[in-house]
Amino acid sequence: MSAAASQLAAPAAKAALLCEALPYIHRFAGRTVVVKYGGSALSSAGPGEASLETFAEDIVLLRAIGIRPVVVHGGGPQIGELMGRLGLVPEFRDGLRVTDAETLEIARMVLVGKVNREIVTAINRHGPWAVGLSGEDAGLIRAEPRDPSLGYVGDVQSVDPSILERLLRESLVPVIATIGSDDAGQAYNINADSVAGALAEALAAEKLVFLSDVDGIATDPGDPSSRLSFLTPAEIAQLMSRGDISGGMIPKATACSQAVERGVGSAHVLDGRLPHALLLELFTEEGIGTMVRQR
Numbered sequence: 348m349s350a351a352a353s354q355l356a357a358p359a360a361k362a363a364l365l366c367e368a369l370p371y372i373h374r375f376a377g378r379t380v381v382v383k384y385g386g387s388a389l390s391s392a393g394p395g396e397a398s399l400e401t402f403a404e405d406i407v408l409l410r411a412i413g414i415r416p417v418v419v420h421g422g423g424p425q426i427g428e429l430m431g432r433l434g435l436v437p438e439f440r441d442g443l444r445v446t447d448a449e450t451l452e453i454a455r456m457v458l459v460g461k462v463n464r465e466i467v468t469a470i471n472r473h474g475p476w477a478v479g480l481s482g483e484d485a486g487l488i489r490a491e492p493r494d495p496s497l498g499y500v501g502d503v504q505s506v507d508p509s510i511l512e513r514l515l516r517e518s519l520v521p522v523i524a525t526i527g528s529d530d531a532g533q534a535y536n537i538n539a540d541s542v543a544g545a546l547a548e549a550l551a552a553e554k555l556v557f558l559s560d561v562d563g564i565a566t567d568p569g570d571p572s573s574r575l576s577f578l579t580p581a582e583i584a585q586l587m588s589r590g591d592i593s594g595g596m597i598p599k600a601t602a603c604s605q606a607v608e609r610g611v612g613s614a615h616v617l618d619g620r621l622p623h624a625l626l627l628e629l630f631t632e633e634g635i636g637t638m639v640r641q642r
Contacts (some may be wrong), residue, residue, distance in 0.1 A: 405623055
């Protein structure tokens with residue numbers, strides 16, 4: 348290849364990618380996309396891995412081309428880190444953190460006061476668009492206790508998306524910490540995957556996207572070649588009944604299945620460590636993760 352041809356190759360590849368993305372941009376313009384950004388993704392990125400800044404760029408790009416992104420975030424690792432610094436030992440039952448009053452206070456501090464602000468700040472470096480919220484704000488997420496033995500761990504009882512719809516009409520980007528409250532005002536920490544699914548349903552989202560630390564739903568988590576590119580809710584139910592979906596993938600797969608069954612266009616599980624994974628999944632023909640949809 349000549350020097351001139353080499354200089355043109357990279358720009359030509361970028362132009363081809365933009366052309367491939369064009370029909371998807373037209374299709375999704377004006378639609379809502381709910382993105383769950385995991386707490387593990389907020390940790391320091393390794394070499395070649397996506398950072399919070401990369402994620403913020405993707406969200407800003409979605410907004411710039413007319414898509415309505417809504418960000419839902421977790422923060423489990425950050426909660427555990429602060430508890431460790433305070434000399435507290437987390438207790439887990441069936442993968443859920445037992446949350447007494449002190450742990451709930453720490454969770455609110457981390458999720459609302461730290462993680463939420465970091466994401467909002469990263470997006471707002473590109474313009475004044477991101478607005479940080481908790482599920483406690485404006486009655487967004489009504490919670491109910493999951494199990495008395497778990498303390499203040501809750502499930503989503505209902506969602507009032509009014510505040511989100513108002514923000515989206517103003518072309519703002521809601522960033523939501525997953526603390527909800529009951530009728531008496533008692534706060535509960537809620538699984539972020541479940542919240543993302545419930546919000547996607549309430550907003551009649553076009554897409555629900557989980558940025559995880561795996562590259563999709565696989566029949567064997569230890570074998571990348573077993574990743575499934577497309578699944579239906581019925582197929583997810585079969586995999587779960589056989590035990591092929593387990594551990595931390597259960598709430599993601601469940602949220603994907605329920606959201607699609609309740610009107611969300613499609614749900615996706617991606618490896619959020621891959622730079623610009625969100626854009627590659629939404630705007631290329633092949634995609635990079637697992638898509639859940641009705642046939």
